[in-house]
Amino acid sequence: MIAPSAPADAPVPILEVRGLSRKFGGVWALRDVSFAVAAGEVLGVIGPNGAGKTTLINLITGHLRPSGGHVLVGGIDVTKQRPWVIAHDGVARTFQIVKPFRGVTVRENVAIGAMHGNHRDRSVREALETADQILELVGITHRAGSAPSELSVADARRLELAKALACRPRLLLIDEVMAGLRPQEIESAVGLIHQLRESGITIVAVEHVMKAIISISDRIVVLHHGSILTSGTPDQVLSDPRVIEAYLGHRFARRRAT
Template sequence: MTEPEGSPPAGGTEAGDAPVLRTRGLGRRFGGLFAVSDVALALRPGRTLGVIGPNGAGKSTLVNLVSGHLKPTTGSVHVGGKDFTGARPWRIAHAGVARTFQIVKPFRGLTVADNVAVAAMFGPSPVRSPAQARREAEQVLERVGLGGRGGVPPAELSVADARRLELAKALALRPRVLLLDEVLAGLRPAEIDPALALIDELRRDGLAVLVIEHIIQAIAAISDEVLVLHHGTVLTQGPPRQVLSDERVVEAYLGHRYTRKNPS
């Protein structure tokens, strides 16, 4: 599979720069079944890759492989040009890869701010002082829309705010690569546009962003490239308009109702 091409984003790095995240032939077998097979991608700073596909297509498995939560059966994962294939999650996090989870996993015994402060003290450039980590946590919480809620326990958060906390924890690591697994799930329509604006702002800050999402309009709005997984393999990859009008994608995932509502 060829690497994504495109013009450099405003405020980002040149498109010719080396990928900060690269996979080659990446696969994971469970028993005799490959959940993900032969996935190659190259993600550069200041670029957003949208990943779509039907339920069970292997999207979350791909994130788990890249982040170290699953070990690949085949292929490789490189971060910053170094081989992290099969590395433990904390090693990959220290290399600058942060992720969110579909099922939120806060530390229930800590406040919202302390959840984020823990992340600030762990990342590639950890904050040594607890007081400084707490200050940075408050700044990150403000950025994701949780300003003023740092003192509450995670159990008091709504579903949408719990997802904001997931994003805040990831950002507090100061990552180079951000893996977002359905971070928009649970948001009300009025909350989606500000979330998309934040993701685009992070890309313009130079982060390499991989985002899994079922809201196709959102994927089309924020992605430089879209990769479609189907039965664990890459069905196609390319610019959003091209991919979303591909007849194979329509048949496998979108359905013809989508194309009637969104003519190219």
């Protein structure tokens, strides 16, 4: 057990990572990363390919064991806990490469999240009812009876989100749910995230789509080669010359300038 770093009277952050590191072979995928997320906040995580964004999520959710450092959820140390324990602590996630349960329908996929991810739905029937509500929320009710393999890219991402929401999380980690979507699909996804946030869910969003991440995030953390390059409000981060030059490319920098 580790002592909280903040003063005793400060609210406990819902998620805190301290010195989180992970080595693959001889390479540090993530090295000494620390940050905290307050309840109700939306934190964006950006960085070029290979910066360690997905590794970060995998370490938080227990899908990878950290080589060093700690993960605290609601002030409680969950480092090296198994994924299901962390899920039951109210942490849900999506996968960048969607991982639907292919053998069952879209509706059942979401119901599996509902029946195992929280302590409310104790029967299959209740879970299926919850699934119907959540499918409506993310807008794929019309695909409820389909096999996951029949879904479009956008709908598969929505399913991924629906599965996570069915766990009724207090903290939601989303891994590039908008990559490869069309503009109006991104718009509706952004709307949905705003809605989730208003209902009180804390969100950590890893995203490549810049426009989207700026419009949803309160704060942004920039990862590079496994370390935090900088962090701050979207405007602060975007005006940081290092970020503009190195990670967003010259074109984006020019567009911001005009």
